[in-house]
Amino acid sequence: MKIDSLNWQILKCLQENARMTNVEIGRRIGVSSPAVAERIKKMEDAEIIQSYKTLISPFAAGYQLKAIITLRAFMGMLKPFLEKVKTYDEVINCYRITGNENIVMEVVLKNQSHLEKFIDQLIVYGETKTQIVLSHVVNHNAVKPLK
Structure with a gap:
C-alpha cells in the first residue's frame, strides 16, 4: 500500500494522540470523517498501523x-x-x-x-x-x- 500525503498526515495525528476522533483528524487535514475512517481501516488492514498504545512514564510509575x-x-x-x-x-x-x-x-x-x-x-x-x-x-x- 502506498502512503500518500494524506495518509502521512493521518498517521501524524494518530501518533500525536491515538484517541483523536476521525472528525478532528478530518478537520485538521481537510477531508471528511468517513474518508479518514476508510484510510485508517486500509492502513490497519495493510498492517501499517499495527496497534494503539498507552504510553506510561516510568519515572511517574516509580522507576527511578x-x-x-x-x-x-x-x-x-x-x-x-x-x-x-x-x-x-x-x-x-x-x-x-x-x-x-x-x-x-x-x-x-x-x-x-x-x-x-x-x-x-x-x-x-x-x-x-x-x-x-x-x-x-x-x-x-x-x-x-x-x-
Whole structure:
C-alpha cells in the first residue's frame, strides 16, 4: 500500500494522540470523517498501523533508573536468552543487533539495587555493558515520510 500525503498526515495525528476522533483528524487535514475512517481501516488492514498504545512514564510509575544494557551472548546462550528476555518486566525495548554485542535493551528499574539484581540475572547468558540514561534528548518514535 502506498502512503500518500494524506495518509502521512493521518498517521501524524494518530501518533500525536491515538484517541483523536476521525472528525478532528478530518478537520485538521481537510477531508471528511468517513474518508479518514476508510484510510485508517486500509492502513490497519495493510498492517501499517499495527496497534494503539498507552504510553506510561516510568519515572511517574516509580522507576527511578533507565538504562541501556548490551549483551554479548555466550556460545549457545543466544536462543535461550531470546526466549527469557520476553519474561522480564524491566525490559521496555529489546533489539537483536549486529556488531560485538548481540542484544541491546532499554530497561527501567526502581533503583541501583534493582539494577544489580537484574544484571545478575543477565550474566548467566553473556557479558553485559550498562549505561545509565541521564536524560531524554530526542523522541522520534513516530515514523515520518522521508524526503
